[in-house]
Amino acid sequence: MPLLDTLEQGLRELDARGLRRRRRTIDTPCDAHMTVDGRETIGFASNDYLGLAAHPQLVAALAEGAQRYGAGSGGSHLLGGHSRAHAQLEDDLAAFVGGFVDAPRALYFSTGYMANLGVLTALAGRGTTIFSDALNHASLIDGARLSRAEIQIYPHNDTDALGAMLDASDANVKLIVSDTVFSMDGDVAPLARLVELAERHDAWLVVDDAHGFGVLGPQGRGAIAEAALRSPQLVMVGTLGKAAGVSGAFVCAHATVIEWLVQRARPYIFTTASSPSVAHAVSASLRIIGGEEGDARRAHLNHLIGRTRAMLKQTCWLPVDSMTAVQPLVIGANDATLALQAELERDGLWVPAIRPPTVPEGTSRLRISLSAAHSDADLDRLNTALEQASRAALEHHA
Ligand SMILES: Cc1ncc(COP(=O)(O)O)c(C=O)c1O
Structure with missing residues (x-):
């Protein structure tokens, strides 16, 4: 069947099953x-949980950032596109949320989708097993698939099942991956128990706090701060287009993990850095969130x-x-x-x-x-x- 016919048939099927999306x-x-x-x-319908997306101070910061740094970054972060606004934002983010680890550092990504792909593909590979909650966000699922690691899916929030899988695993590297707040259910992962399991099994724990950052925890520092957790094996992803009201995402972890991501996270390396004005506006957003x-x-x-x-x-x-x-x-x-x-x-x-x-x-x-x-x-x-x-x-x- 010619390609267009196949696509048209696929669209008709989506209609018949009530699955066609309309913007x-x-x-x-x-x-x-x-x-x-x-x-x-x-x-x-929005994820603008704090109502900041149209906040006059953020709009002004975006304009000020454009005046100061121009409209576009002009290049990727490793080849001339990394502006003072990006560097400042990373320092601000590490100071704001990095209390869960010694020597915290943050890395700013253009989107949360890219951050999750970047973290999972850089930290996992052949010989790694990723243990993934059944209700994780699509970006974590795609990152896990792209990493070529073995993937084991545990039932939603079932830490007993996860513990049994970790006990049975002889993988060289183990990565537990979970949303903090599940995006389509709104419930919160048992984070303290996940940290405990990660430490007991010498595993990494990657948490995606897309829907917790800005909203949960003291001053909106997120779900990890709310649960008062600390662990060198924790890697936190947060997004900046939801409660923070702008766009982009960050990974916060021990400085060595972040340096590895700078060297190896392909969705960070092989793309033009987002406009510095956006980073400048996110820094302004952090001041509102934390105040x-x-x-x-x-x-x-x-x-x-x-x-x-x-x-x-x-x-x-x-x-x-x-x-x-x-x-x-x-x-x-x-x-x-x-x-x-x-x-x-x-x-x-x-x-x-x-x-x-x-x-x-x-x-x-x-x-x-x-x-x-x-x-x-x-x-x-x-x-x-x-x-x-x-x-x-x-x-x-x-
Ligand atoms: C849990 C979760 N992680 C990651 C993302 C992706 O973030 P972004 O929209 O910044 O790409 C989303 C939503 O889009 C999300 O709900």
Whole structure:
């Protein structure tokens, strides 16, 4: 079959299974209230947990960075593109989150996807076994596959099963890999137990704190700081396009690990460094996250999380037990999830449907993503719409 026919057939199959994705176009900054596809909408779709993406100080820092360093970096980090803004940000990040290790150093990547690919391919290879949580993010899965290491998947958060796998392993190098906050469930990994297992089995522990950094822990230093963990075998990845409100990612670990990544992490080496202005804006974001305003935003977010948990329990669907800003409501079938998404959309609420392969078959869900930019009135709107939809669904089944 010619290639285009194959692709068209593949797209028809996605339609038939309710799996075709459609992009929305946003005309306004990322905020609680946005214009999406030309309509006024309250958004529960972003990962802008602290509501910083449109913060005037970050917008000003981006402009100031562009004035000072220009629009583009001009090259890769190892060949002329590494600016003072990148270097400063790495120092800021190491000082902010590096308390879990002696001699901390941080490395700034253009995206979290690249950071995870970079860490796993540089630290793992043939002769390594990667022990990976069943619900890890796609970027960790892809990094593990690309590394050519053996991959063993342990059931979600099941540290007994992981312990048994580590006991049975005779790999030269062992790498335990886990999200801290799981991106589609919002639950938190048993981090203290993972550190204990890593130390007992002389393994590395790579944690992806994409959804914890900025939100969890003292001053938003992340899930590792929240659990007050310290270990030389810990490697932390954090992303900067979610709670930090800008873009990019970092790896923080012992200085020797970071130096190895500079030498060997291909997604770091073989790409143009992101604009220095972005790094300059992230440094400004860290000052907000770590200061009083960050504390106030986290307090408001936690208030919204408490309200949402209570609200979701009143519906006829299955909320996931999450204490974080990611509040999933499992509907089950793809078409029912899409229908609920469309119903909310008609009410001016954007709550994305998450379907396989992002989540396991039969567990399609609405992913309600909360932000400090939301007001109580925004949540009231969502509550009313969900109440109505839940009542209608129950009547339909009666
Ligand atoms: C857990 C997790 N890790 C990594 C990433 C990738 O980060 P980025 O969007 O910066 O590429 C994401 C989300 O996109 C994520 O949810």
